[in-house]
Amino acid sequence: MEKQLATWQNFASTDAHSVGADLRSFASVETLINELRPAVPVHCVRPAPLQDAAQWFLRNFPGKVLYAVKCNPEPATLRYLTQAGITHFDVGSLNEMRLVRRVAPFAQLHFMHPVKNRAAIREAYFKFGVRDFVLDSREELQKIIEATNAATDLRLHVRLAIPRGVAQHELVSKFGALPALAIELLQAADKIAAKVGLCFHVGSQCLHPEAYRRGILLAAQVAKKSGVAIDILDIGGGFPAAYPGSTIPPLARYIEAIKAALVEIALPATTEVWCEPGRALVAEAGSLIVQVELRKGDALYINDGVYGSLFDAGILNNRYPVKLLRASGSEHKAAFKSFKLFGPTCDSIDVMRGPYVLPEDVVEGDWLEIGQLGAYCTSMRSQFNGLSGESITVEVWDEPLLRMPDYQPKTDRRVVRPDTVFNLNMLLQRREERETEMN
Numbered sequence: 191m192e193k194q195l196a197t198w199q200n201f202a203s204t205d206a207h208s209v210g211a212d213l214r215s216f217a218s219v220e221t222l223i224n225e226l227r228p229a230v231p232v233h234c235v236r237p238a239p240l241q242d243a244a245q246w247f248l249r250n251f252p253g254k255v256l257y258a259v260k261c262n263p264e265p266a267t268l269r270y271l272t273q274a275g276i277t278h279f280d281v282g283s284l285n286e287m288r289l290v291r292r293v294a295p296f297a298q299l300h301f302m303h304p305v306k307n308r309a310a311i312r313e314a315y316f317k318f319g320v321r322d323f324v325l326d327s328r329e330e331l332q333k334i335i336e337a338t339n340a341a342t343d344l345r346l347h348v349r350l351a352i353p354r355g356v357a358q359h360e361l362v363s364k365f366g367a368l369p370a371l372a373i374e375l376l377q378a379a380d381k382i383a384a385k386v387g388l389c390f391h392v393g394s395q396c397l398h399p400e401a402y403r404r405g406i407l408l409a410a411q412v413a414k415k416s417g418v419a420i421d422i423l424d425i426g427g428g429f430p431a432a433y434p435g436s437t438i439p440p441l442a443r444y445i446e447a448i449k450a451a452l453v454e455i456a457l458p459a460t461t462e463v464w465c466e467p468g469r470a471l472v473a474e475a476g477s478l479i480v481q482v483e484l485r486k487g488d489a490l491y492i493n494d495g496v497y498g499s500l501f502d503a504g505i506l507n508n509r510y511p512v513k514l515l516r517a518s519g520s521e522h523k524a525a526f527k528s529f530k531l532f533g534p535t536c537d538s539i540d541v542m543r544g545p546y547v548l549p550e551d552v553v554e555g556d557w558l559e560i561g562q563l564g565a566y567c568t569s570m571r572s573q574f575n576g577l578s579g580e581s582i583t584v585e586v587w588d589e590p591l592l593r594m595p596d597y598q599p600k601t602d603r604r605v606v607r608p609d610t611v612f613n614l615n616m617l618l619q620r621r622e623e624r625e626t627e628m629n
């Protein structure tokens with residue numbers, strides 16, 4: 191079995207044509223287990239749900255869709271998003287820029303992190319052709335001006351702090367200018383930039399569409415008071431993904447709320463609207479297969495954990511769907527029982543409490559598929575204990591453990607085991623079908 195160390199060097203040094211294109215492909219996770227019997231964690235990328243999500247956003251969002259790379263920088267994921275039509279990327283570092291350039295040389299990069307170091311700004315502007323920069327302080331504005339040699343073609347976006355809402359992971363305590371400062375920054379940016387924008391982030395896994403309306407109304411008030419005609423209104427990420435125990439409104443309701451708010455503020459037709467989804471685009475397309483190394487009562491010790499791909503499951507106590515896999519087949523007759531999972535390091539915070547409901551006869555050597563891990567999973571891995579870095583990434587063509595109703599495909603597209611060329615043809619064919627449907 192070919193093992194792969196998924197590090198940044200690895201991600202960023204692969205050449206443009208092969209990046210993410212050389213993954214082994216399996217018809218289902220069961221086939222994968224039978225063929226690989228993997229002793230290291232396996233990251234499954236499901237191309238079809240990725241494309242469904244990307245195309246849903248491109249069809250329904252009333253503006254430009256930027257993918258937030260931090261959420262999942264895995265090259266095959268970026269490649270499939272690009273094939274589905276995503277051509278704009280919200281990047282937060284030089285490594286993310288290098289990576290996106292390799293996967294999608296013609297994609298547009300937008301540096302949407304409110305705090306950047308000078309060298310990164312300089313390289314972004316002069317080497318990567320980045321023109322969009324976010325700021326939420328006078329100091330950052332000055333830094334951008336100096337690092338770009340007072341460029342006159344900048345698009346400067348002021349990040350506005352919006353009141354804490356109903357998102358599971360708030361971002362407002364770290365970034366965002368309060369209205370008075372945002373007004374001052376907009377006026378200052380307007381004097382030197384080619385275009386100015388306002389942006390905000392409602393927080394990740396936002397559970398109520400109203401949060402976007404409130405953000406849009408506040409942005410409109412700030413813009414009005416500043417006297418600056420903004421060119422771009424960027425409503426950020428935050429769109430939710432489906433997780434066990436979390437009730438989320440259909441994504442269509444978020445789009446309705448956003449559109450209604452844009453009408454309410456009478457946004458001029460010349461103002462572009464952008465969004466930067468991460469989680470909602472990629473969560474359901476990624477899953478993780480781990481192996482049980484020991485069972486102690488209701489505790490399963492597995493080969494990945496909070497220092498690897500399960501940071502959010504452990505530290506944030508997020509819940510994920512789970513399925514038992516055995517080389518002999520996935521049919522289980524045993525009753526179900528709740529388990530907690532321990533990761534492979536020596537640290538006792540390396541625990542995922544779940545609960546994870548599994549057949550009660552789970553034993554050492556079994557595998558578990560943990561679903562909805564396409565977001566904030568691979569990007570969180572560390573090498574702590576020398577245990578967590580090693581993994582394999584593959585493509586899988588069966589259905590994910592959970593699906594957003596909005597993304598459900600109209601036709602059943604379960605396919606027999608495809609090879610890489612077949613995958614690509616199928617994707618192109620599906621894309622053409624979608625385009626015909628849209629026209």
Ligand SMILES: Cc1ncc(COP(=O)(O)O)c(C=O)c1O
Pocket residue numbers: 258261280302303361391393394395426427428429466467468469470
């Ligand atoms: C600036 C910015 N944009 C977009 C995102 C993506 O957010 P989400 O994954 O909640 O859609 C984040 C996440 O932290 C972010 O910081």
